[in-house]
Amino acid sequence: MTIEHSAEILPSREAAPAREAQPRVRGAAGSAWFGIAVVVALAVAPLFLKNFVTFQLTMALVYAIAILGLNLLTGISGQFSLGHGAFYAVGAYSAAILMESAGLGYAWTLPVAGVVCFVAGFLFGLPALRLEGVYLALATFALAVATPQFLKLGPLEHWTGGVQGVIVTKPDPPFGLPMSQDQWLFYFTLAVGLLLYWAARNLVHSRSGRALLAIRDNPIAARSMGVNTALYKSLAFGVSAAYTGVAGALGAIVVQFVAPDSFTFALSVSLFVGLVVGGVGWLPGALAGGAFVMFIPNLAEHVSKGLSGAVYGVLLILIIYAAPGGVGGLARSLGARFSQPGRRP
Amino acid sequence: MARTAQRLGALAATLGIAALAAAPAWAQKKYDPGVTDTEIKIGNIMPYSGPASAYALIAKTQKAYFDKVNAEGGINGRKVNFISYDDGYSPPKTVEQARKLVESDEVLFIFQPLGTASNAAIQKYMNAKKVPQLFVATGATRFGDNPKTSPYTMGWQPNYQSEGRIYAKYILDNKPDSKIAVLFQNDDYGKDLLKGLKDGLGAKASMIVAEAGYEVSEPTVDSQMVKLQSSGADVFVNVATPKFAAQAIRKAGDLGWKPMHIVNNVSNSAGSVMKPAGLENAKGVLSTAYLKDATDPTWKDDAGMKEWTAFMDKYFPDGDRTSSFTVYGYASAQTLVQVLKQAGDDLTRDNVMKQAANLKNVSLNVLIPGITMNTSPTDFFPIEQMQMQKFDGEKWQLFGPVISGELGG
């Protein structure tokens, strides 16, 4: 019964529409316009919102970027991670330490965080290659649980601030732009997010991306066709970790604080839930996932404080009932319905 | 895109200027945001979900206490509107909730946000916004040792370092030639208390022969206890939260280890620590106290505790009376009411801080007799006194004088 672990993580009945749907959805002009409308709506939103709500939107975008990274891993290469909170933490700490100890400008910490996490992810991906399914789940989950303990490790305390954490200075808008710090950070995050999204799409449609898809759908066949699965899988892990690391760095700048308690396994689990709710293998789903991670717990708290966990759980189950493939699954079936009549000559 | 952003920025700036122009109109009144002639809006942040949810009982008690205050006519005619949010013990969520309270709900101040990391996450924000972060629910020394740089952050309970110093003094007075073993929770709280203990021992810090940390994610501390016992120590300082403190007391009993056993104040509840640990094992354990323990028969006929019981009966009948948190929430809410009474009709954020820093010999009916609260513009630790106590197998026996653990002394 341990056959085909990776296939069971992403069963082929779901993988197949994922592969076809992307070009089709892209082809449908409607969805492109929809995408543009979403971006425009996001860009205008801060003008009409309180700074505090802008801050919430920024965090939703940050989580969306992290989920985008996770999506690259799980959705595209078929691997699985319950431990991406660890890379988020590494990115966050990289940014915090570089800004507060080394005096680096906040914008420059993002690429550094990305590179650091790429290396970390690649190195973690090497042994993880040999693990599939539940074994990989355990290994990554262990990583998530161990993260806070590494962060407060005695010998690193000089940089990490140990259990006290690091307070990060909030950047002002550059060039004297007439906007609040929160608005600036929102636009900054949005720009980084769009850039990363564009890169992710290109990656998926590139030669490497197709190799990754092949690995996901049939690892053994891919290997026999000459795809270097070991290398590509580790690379996928590295790229995915880099995305999540950049998100972590942005998160540290937006929240202005990092501490071991910020990066418990609950963060990893939230990111994972966001991934599935957004839709595995459907990149725009990351936005829905980020919004879910950010806003659904608030909604649950609003409904009942004592039972917020139960409300959250019930909402989650209802969403999975309504859309077993997440928002991405819904979009795919809608896209299929609308694009078919259009195809007739 | 860039041009749009620019225009949007300009629009935002216009709005900002409009807001500034409106500001002087506010200043002429005596109230800061959150106050009207009939209401004072107070924020609070607690972990209602997640690993530290046990503490939410504190906010529930406070809510019940403000219900009582409101039912009795409010404070100087104003009802307390207590808005409490859940942060799940996660610092990023604390930042979000603090901003929601300050910017969206527009509370006058945030009262008793709980947790060291959570408070550290919002300390800078609160002080930049000049909104009081009042009576934080953590004993971490950093929330009160610096009134100059953080004039809007104030502690409430005795800080952990003071407590560590009190234990050091007791050990030096009573067992000067002992060997000490310490079990501590590997976080800010555990390390803060350990630092106080070491500072208090001063040159004799080498008396500590073994330290063992544990993570809250560990199921038991049995392994740590085996290790500490093997160090041959004859004094054991137990710096653990209730569940682990109880495990440690029980394990020491199982191992037949009978050192002088000091358990920290966080875990001195007779009902929820000593009883689960086994009363036989807990016999002879030492601790400190500043609040009366509701499960301790000593206070059965105490007038102050009777008031507390009456409050619980009427306003919080479901509340867990064996937990120390219900007493804690009651006492901290009383402290706040005292401050707001002192503030009178000048309900600005600055005046709230000024009055909070002007508590003189305030005693509460659930504080141990002889302990009072004192603050000044340079002293942001309201409660700094504690008394030693010993568990006799059934209840705590207070002994010795009320000890002050003031820092720098």
Place this chain on the structure above:
Amino acid sequence: MDLLLQQILAGLASGAIYACMALAVVMIYQAIDHLNFAQGEMAMFSTFIAWQLMQWGAPYWVAFGLTLAISFVGGVAIERVVFKPLKDAPVLSHVVVFIALFAILNSVAGFLWDFSVKPFPSPFGSGPFLGSRLIGAHQAGMIGATLVILAFLYVFFRFTRIGLAMRAAAANPESARLVGVRVGWMIALGWGMASAIGAIAGMLIAPVVFLEPNMMLSILLYGFAGAVLGGLNSPAGAVLGGFAVGVVENLAGTYIPVIGGELKLPIALFLIVGVLVVKPNGLFGRVSVQRV
């Protein structure tokens, strides 16, 4: 030397906790071919039910028996109500539903019974075992109980029709259906049994770690680790794995200088991952043949 022996015994004692949980993990894996992340919370909830029954005056063994029955029915009900409608959903969606169940059970338990720790009685007493201070009567009893459940599972899966049918249903649902196995009910039965075994584990663990809604949070991870280390399709391997995790963790904490104490859990976990890299099916798991 004395310390070494003591740490090994303390490790075996906590290993018994993990082994108990690992058995429940193996049980559900046999039924659904996957891990259940809500299993710890289900065990916790069952233990609270037992506690509540005892609060209402039921004697220990009555409460024990009733809790097993309730947990079994509850497990079957969860499968029928929550998972059956989702049987065609992707596996990752199932994992999310596990997480949702986790949140619901934890939150409801906290709401009903609040979060302060509660003592839970042990059927084996709390004194030392055979006069030795190194291991308590309860720990010894727990190890014994673990072995009894192990023997039961072994016989169940090897020699009973229903056990064999369950294995067939999990390993190859299509073929099993062809030979007349009611696959859906086999899965539900597996949920019920896993839930009942979890309840036993919870009731054995609670006297050690005290009863509270978060008590299984980390134990489940250790249980997973033990089961995965030993082999997810081998109950005996899972038990051995559980004990190994307990001992390795204690020794790492005691003998690795500087970082050992702070990182004993990560060290134990990474050792396990190391083992898996060499032996991907666990120490005692069956090697599977893969077809293209």
